[in-house]
Amino acid sequence: MSIRILQIGFSFSLLIFVPQIFAATTKTMDLTQFLQQVQDNNKSFKMNQSSKEAALDKKTAGDISLVPVLTFSGSYLSDKKQPVFTGGTETINTLYSLGLAKKFSTGTQIKLSGNLFEATGKDISNPAFASVFGQYSTGSLGLSFSQSLWKDAFGRGTGLRQKRETEVAELEVSAIDLQERQLLIEAESAFWDLIYLQQERRIRETSLQRAKRIETWVTKRTRDGIGDRADLMNAKALVVSRQMQLLSSQDDNLAAQKKLQDLLELNANEQVPTLVANLDQPRPLKESLKGAGEIIRLDSYLSVLEAKVKKLGSLEANDNLRSDLVLSGSYNTNSYENQGKISDAPKNIANTNTPTSVVSLTWTYLFDTKVKEAALNQVKKEAHAAELKSERKRIESNSSWSEIQRRYEELGKKIEAAKQIAEFQMERTKVQQDKLSKGRSITSEVITSEQEAAEAELTLSKLKVEQRKLEAQVRMFILLGEKI
Numbered sequence: 336m337s338i339r340i341l342q343i344g345f346s347f348s349l350l351i352f353v354p355q356i357f358a359a360t361t362k363t364m365d366l367t368q369f370l371q372q373v374q375d376n377n378k379s380f381k382m383n384q385s386s387k388e389a390a391l392d393k394k395t396a397g398d399i400s401l402v403p404v405l406t407f408s409g410s411y412l413s414d415k416k417q418p419v420f421t422g423g424t425e426t427i428n429t430l431y432s433l434g435l436a437k438k439f440s441t442g443t444q445i446k447l448s449g450n451l452f453e454a455t456g457k458d459i460s461n462p463a464f465a466s467v468f469g470q471y472s473t474g475s476l477g478l479s480f481s482q483s484l485w486k487d488a489f490g491r492g493t494g495l496r497q498k499r500e501t502e503v504a505e506l507e508v509s510a511i512d513l514q515e516r517q518l519l520i521e522a523e524s525a526f527w528d529l530i531y532l533q534q535e536r537r538i539r540e541t542s543l544q545r546a547k548r549i550e551t552w553v554t555k556r557t558r559d560g561i562g563d564r565a566d567l568m569n570a571k572a573l574v575v576s577r578q579m580q581l582l583s584s585q586d587d588n589l590a591a592q593k594k595l596q597d598l599l600e601l602n603a604n605e606q607v608p609t610l611v612a613n614l615d616q617p618r619p620l621k622e623s624l625k626g627a628g629e630i631i632r633l634d635s636y637l638s639v640l641e642a643k644v645k646k647l648g649s650l651e652a653n654d655n656l657r658s659d660l661v662l663s664g665s666y667n668t669n670s671y672e673n674q675g676k677i678s679d680a681p682k683n684i685a686n687t688n689t690p691t692s693v694v695s696l697t698w699t700y701l702f703d704t705k706v707k708e709a710a711l712n713q714v715k716k717e718a719h720a721a722e723l724k725s726e727r728k729r730i731e732s733n734s735s736w737s738e739i740q741r742r743y744e745e746l747g748k749k750i751e752a753a754k755q756i757a758e759f760q761m762e763r764t765k766v767q768q769d770k771l772s773k774g775r776s777i778t779s780e781v782i783t784s785e786q787e788a789a790e791a792e793l794t795l796s797k798l799k800v801e802q803r804k805l806e807a808q809v810r811m812f813i814l815l816g817e818k819i
Contacts, residue, residue, distance in 0.1 A: 364608040366526055372608075373522045376600045380518075383511045390511070394504035397496065406434040421468045423459040428452070429677055440494070442487030448477040448667075449684070453677035472672045474680035475691075479665035486659040495654060499647040506640040513633045516810045522598050523807040529591040530612045531800040535793055536584045542789045543577040549781060550574050552772075573782050614799040618806045620743055628814035635732035636813060638725040645721035649714040656701055656711060664694040732812075739808060746802045753795040760788035 364372065374380045412428040419426060429452070436446040453472045459465040486492050550570040557567045592607045601607065624630060631639075668690055670683035701707055767784040 362606075362608040363611050365611050366523065369526055369608070369610065370519055370522060373519070373598050377518070377598060378600065380515060383515055386511050387508050390504045390507035393507075394500045397500040401438050401440060401493075403435060403437045406432075406436070408432050419456075421456045421459050421464045422461050423456040423464075423468075425457040427455040427457070431677070439490070440497075441490040442483050442493055444481045446477075446479045448475075448479070450475045450477075451677050451680040451684075453675075453680065467673070470674045470676075472675040472677050472680040474670040474682075474684035475667045476684055477665060477667035479663070481661055481663035484660040484662055486654060486657055492651070492654050495647060495651045499644060499651055502640055502644045502647060506637060506644060509633065509637055509640060513637065513811075516633060520807050520810055524804050525591065525594050525598060526610060526612070527800045527803045527807075529588070529595060529610055530614065531796055532584060532588045532591050533610070534614075534796050536581070536588055538789055538792055538796075539577065539581040539584045542785065543574070543581055545785055546570070546573045546577045546782075549785070569782060573785070612803075614796065614803065617747070617802060620740060620806065620809050623809055624812060624814055626814050630732075630736050630812050631729065631815045632732035632735055633811050633813055635725075635728035636815065638721070638728040639815075642718070642721040642725040645714075645718040649718040652714040653711060656707055658698065658700045661697045661699075662695075663697065665692070667691045736812060739805060743802065743805055746798060746805065750795065750798045750802065753791070753798050757788070757791040757795045760784070760791040764788040 408431070410428075410430045412426070412430075414426045414428075415424065431451045432448065433450075434446060434448040436444065438444045451472070451474050454468070455470050456465070456468045459469055482488075483492070550567075550573070553567050553570040557564060595607050595610075596603075596605070599607070621630075668685055668687055670680060670686055671689075672679040672682060675682075764781075764784040767781045
């Protein structure tokens, strides 16, 4: 007896706790969680993140010309070519040089250098030449600079390049952001589609149950001889029709789940989370556009950035084709060790008694040929075309935003009207069912009211989903000046 009591108690515990366990393991997800999961799982977002980082690295890499450069070289020369001015048979030279060069953003280029040199003359017959050129070494320390006074004066050319590369980086990052927003809109659209299909399936199941109840009732009336066989066939056709609608809805539901599975990049054996959402909760269109400024579509913003890039490119090209005046100079110390080897060259390398100084001014001019004119016209026309494109895109953006607002308001009105229709249809169905049960209505009227009530409810849900999808389109808009 006690064992039987324990078995009953254990069974009762299972009835209580097993549903709780399954409920705990069933994963539900609202819109915010779903979109976050898409961003975390979908490789497109990870790929885009790498592309954004690459675009920013590309901008930084544009200053590669400003990176200090260290050079070291060594050379050995054996020259037996005749005649040798010293009268010898061979000249042997050894040279080591070390340099450090740096270009600054002001356009100034500076170089520090050091040189060690050794020369040996073989078989010099003239004693005077032999004493001077037979064996000696030299060393020098040098400082040189150059500065453009026109093209890159105070870093004008460098500044134009940096501005252009900054705009290019923002353009590339914004283009990637556009792709991400489009994917999020697609994901949200798929979310609302499944929400609608889940609701449609529930409505189809409920409609099927009502149709079966009508069929049962009509069958009983026909069997009792007080019903019409045509009504029975009509009721049976209604059941089959509702079954087909349910099968179609289930098929659409599976297809929608497969799409979400792909967006979340789930394995084939992983179940799509149960989606939860409130279709009756609208989101103001400007909710995500916080702040002041002109509302502009993101692809229009890309055209604004492209116009900036083209304009800066035009200025840069024009600057590169200008005449230039370059001031340059150098100062080098010189040491000389008679009969010295290369190891002796550094002894007096810092001696300033015998320096070499150079100052020069160089003017360059590119002749005004058709080639130069074409190069200038090309970039100017490209910049002008980009500006016109930007203006056109701005007009399209304003029109698109106005149209979204208009459609949103119209959908709100349609939803209110659809709510009333659905309420009236459901009330009509209840009345028709009540009249039928009292024998004061015909089956066809009940069936018609059932069908119209179900369709009215689905129409209302469809309008709400359409409104939620329209709210998702706001992702394509930003405030002008917003940094992406």
